[in-house]
Amino acid sequence: MRYLVILKAAQPDGPPPAELMEAIAKLGMDATNAGVMLDMGGLAPTANSARIAVTAGAVNVVDGPFAEAKELISYVVYDVRSKEEAVEWAGRFMRLHRDLWQGWEGEAEVSRVFGPEDFAPQG
Amino acid sequence: MTATDPHRVVEAVWRIEAAQLIAKLTRIVRDVGLAEEIAQDTLVIALEQWPKQGVPRDPGPWLMATAKHRAIDLVRRRIRYGEKLAEIGRALEIVPVDEQEAVDDALDDHVGDDLLRLIFISCHPVLSTEARTALTLRVVGGLSTEEIARAFLVAEPTVGQRIVRAKRTLAAKRVPFELPPPDQLAQRLTSVLEVLYLIFNEGYSATAGQDWMRPDLCREALRLGRVLAGLMPDQAEVHGLVALMEIQSSRTWARTDGAGAAILLGDQDRTRWDRLLIRRGLAALARAQEIGGVLGPFVLQAEIAACHARARSTQETDWSRIAALYLVLSHVWPSPVAELNRAVAVGMAQGAAEGLAIADRVQASGALDQYPLLPAVRADLLAKLGRTTESRQEYVRAAALTRNAKEREIFQAKAESCAPTESAAGLAVDVGP
Numbered sequence: 001m002r003y004l005v006i007l008k009a010a011q012p013d014g015p016p017p018a019e020l021m022e023a024i025a026k027l028g029m030d031a032t033n034a035g036v037m038l039d040m041g042g043l044a045p046t047a048n049s050a051r052i053a054v055t056a057g058a059v060n061v062v063d064g065p066f067a068e069a070k071e072l073i074s075y076v077v078y079d080v081r082s083k084e085e086a087v088e089w090a091g092r093f094m095r096l097h098r099d100l101w102q103g104w105e106g107e108a109e110v111s112r113v114f115g116p117e118d119f120a121p122q123g
Numbered sequence: 124m125t126a127t128d129p130h131r132v133v134e135a136v137w138r139i140e141a142a143q144l145i146a147k148l149t150r151i152v153r154d155v156g157l158a159e160e161i162a163q164d165t166l167v168i169a170l171e172q173w174p175k176q177g178v179p180r181d182p183g184p185w186l187m188a189t190a191k192h193r194a195i196d197l198v199r200r201r202i203r204y205g206e207k208l209a210e211i212g213r214a215l216e217i218v219p220v221d222e223q224e225a226v227d228d229a230l231d232d233h234v235g236d237d238l239l240r241l242i243f244i245s246c247h248p249v250l251s252t253e254a255r256t257a258l259t260l261r262v263v264g265g266l267s268t269e270e271i272a273r274a275f276l277v278a279e280p281t282v283g284q285r286i287v288r289a290k291r292t293l294a295a296k297r298v299p300f301e302l303p304p305p306d307q308l309a310q311r312l313t314s315v316l317e318v319l320y321l322i323f324n325e326g327y328s329a330t331a332g333q334d335w336m337r338p339d340l341c342r343e344a345l346r347l348g349r350v351l352a353g354l355m356p357d358q359a360e361v362h363g364l365v366a367l368m369e370i371q372s373s374r375t376w377a378r379t380d381g382a383g384a385a386i387l388l389g390d391q392d393r394t395r396w397d398r399l400l401i402r403r404g405l406a407a408l409a410r411a412q413e414i415g416g417v418l419g420p421f422v423l424q425a426e427i428a429a430c431h432a433r434a435r436s437t438q439e440t441d442w443s444r445i446a447a448l449y450l451v452l453s454h455v456w457p458s459p460v461a462e463l464n465r466a467v468a469v470g471m472a473q474g475a476a477e478g479l480a481i482a483d484r485v486q487a488s489g490a491l492d493q494y495p496l497l498p499a500v501r502a503d504l505l506a507k508l509g510r511t512t513e514s515r516q517e518y519v520r521a522a523a524l525t526r527n528a529k530e531r532e533i534f535q536a537k538a539e540s541c542a543p544t545e546s547a548a549g550l551a552v553d554v555g556p
Binding site: 039095 | 131132138139180182235345349376379381400403
C-alpha cells in the first residue's frame with residue numbers, strides 16, 4: 001500500500017542542526033534499504049507557491065506566501081504493508097526532529113494513496 | 124484524537140524489524156529455526172509489555188536489544204551446560220566450539236551483512252525451490268504462514284510443513300551462516316534472484332485460480348529485490364531484476380478493466396501505467412548499465428521491459444530492438460518461452476509470417492506443449508495472416524490449457540470474435556520468459 005506523508009512545520013530560525021540532517025539521511029537510507037521508500041522531496045517556502053481556487057464560479061490564482069504558522073516542508077512516498085508501518089516510519093522521522101532540534105514543532109500527515117487493490121471487483 | 128491500537132503498532136514495528144532481528148539472531152545462535160523462535164518470543168514480550176507500559180521511545184532498537192539478550196543468554200546456558208557435562212566426563216560434541224566467539228560477535232554491528240547472509244541461506248541449493256520460496260517469504264519477508272498459503276493457494280499446513288522441513292534441512296546439513304565463497308557467489312546469487320523473480324511472477328501472472336494477479340506477492344518480491352539491491356549495490360543483475368520488477372509493476376493498474384477482466388499488454392491504456400515505478404525502473408536499469416560487464420538475463424529482460432515503458436503505443440514500440448534483445452537473451456539463457464516472445468517481437472518488427480515461422484519451430488520442439496501462450500501467440504499471428512479458422516482453433520486450445528480463469532475468458536472471447544486487431548504484442552511479452 002502506498003502512503004503519502006506531508007510534513008508541515010514551524011521551523012525555528014536558523015538552519016537545522018547538522019546532527020539532525022545526518023540522522024535524517026541515515027533514516028532515509030534505512031527506509032530505502034528496507035525497500036519501502038519510493039520517493040521523497042523537499043518543498044520550497046510558500047513564497048514560491050500558488051493556490052488556485054474555484055469560488056462562486058470564479059477561478060482565482062493567489063501567489064504565496066500564505067499566512068499559516070506552518071509551512072509545507074517535504075513529502076515522502078512509502079510503499080508498506082499497513083498504515084501502522086507508514087505511521088512508524090513517519091514517527092521515526094518526527095522523533096528525530098523532537099530529539100535533535102530544540103523548539104521544533106510540526107506535524108506529519110499520513111495519507112493512503114489508492115492503488116489497484118482498492119478497485120478490485122467484488123466477489 | 125486516538126493513538127493507533129498498540130497491538131497493530133507492535134505488529135508494524137515487527138514487520139519492519141523481523142528480518143533484521145532473525146538475521147542478527149541467526150549469527151548468534153547459528154540456527155535459523157532457533158533464531159526465529161527467539162524473535163517470536165521477543166514479539167510476545169512486546170505484545171505483553173507495550174500495551175501496558177507504552178510503546179518504547181525507540182521500538183526498533185528495543186526489539187533488537189531484547190532479542191539479543193535472550194540469544195546471548197541461551198548461548199551462555201549452552202556453554203555452561205557443556206562445561207557441566209565436561210566436568211562429569213561426558214562428550215562435548217553438542218557444543219560448537221566457536222560459541223563464545225559468537226557471543227562476542229553479537230556485540231558488534233553487522234546487521235546489513237547478516238541480512239544478506241540470511242537471504243542466501245533461505246535460498247540455499249540444499250532446499251527445494253518450493254522450500255526456498257516459502258522460507259524466504261517467512262524469514263526474510265516476515266510474512267505469516269497463513270499469508271504465504273493464501274498467496275500461493277496452498278493449504279496452510281502444507282506451507283508450515285515446508286518451512287519446518289526447510290529449517291530442519293538447513294540444521295541437519297549444517298549450512299554455515301556465511302556468504303558463499305567468491306567463486307560460488309555468482310551461482311548462488313542467481314539462485315537468490317530466481318527465487319525472488321519466481322515469487323514476483325507467481326504474483327504477476329498467477330498460474331491458477333480466479334485472480335489474474337496477486338499484487339501482494341509482486342509487492343513483496345519487489346520489496347525484497349530493493350533490499351537486496353541495497354545490500355549488493357555492485358551487482359548489475361540485482362539492479363536488472365529490480366528494474367524488471369519495477370517496470371512490470373508499473374502496469375498493474377492497466378492490466379484489468381473495471382470488471383476485473385484481464386487486459387493484455389497491447390491493449391492497455393498506457394496513461395494508466397505508474398510513472399513513478401517506471402522512473403524507478405529506468406533508474407535501476409541505468410545503475411545496472413553503469414556497472415556494466417556481461418549482460419545477464421535480468422538486465423536483458425529489464426531492457427525489453429524498458430522498451431515497452433518508453434513507447435507511447437504498441438505501434439511506436441521499438442520491436443526490432445526487442446527482437447534483437449530476445450535473440451541475445453536466448454544465447455545467455457536459452458528458454459523456449461523467450462523464443463516464443465521473440466516470435467511475437469519479430470512478428471511485429473518484420474511481419475506475421477516471420478514471427479509464425481519462429482513460433483512453429485517452438486511448437487515443433489514440443490517443449491511448450493502444455494503452455495497456453497504458445498497456441499495463443501500462434502492464433503494471433505495466424506489471424507493476422509487471414510487464416511481465421513486455424514486461429515480460432517488455436518485460441519480454443521489456449522483456453523483449454525490455461526488454469527487461470529481470467530486468462531481463459533480472454534482466449535474464449537478472442538476465439539468467439541476471432542477478428543483480433545493489433546494486440547499480438549500483448550500475448551507473450553507481458554508475461555516474461
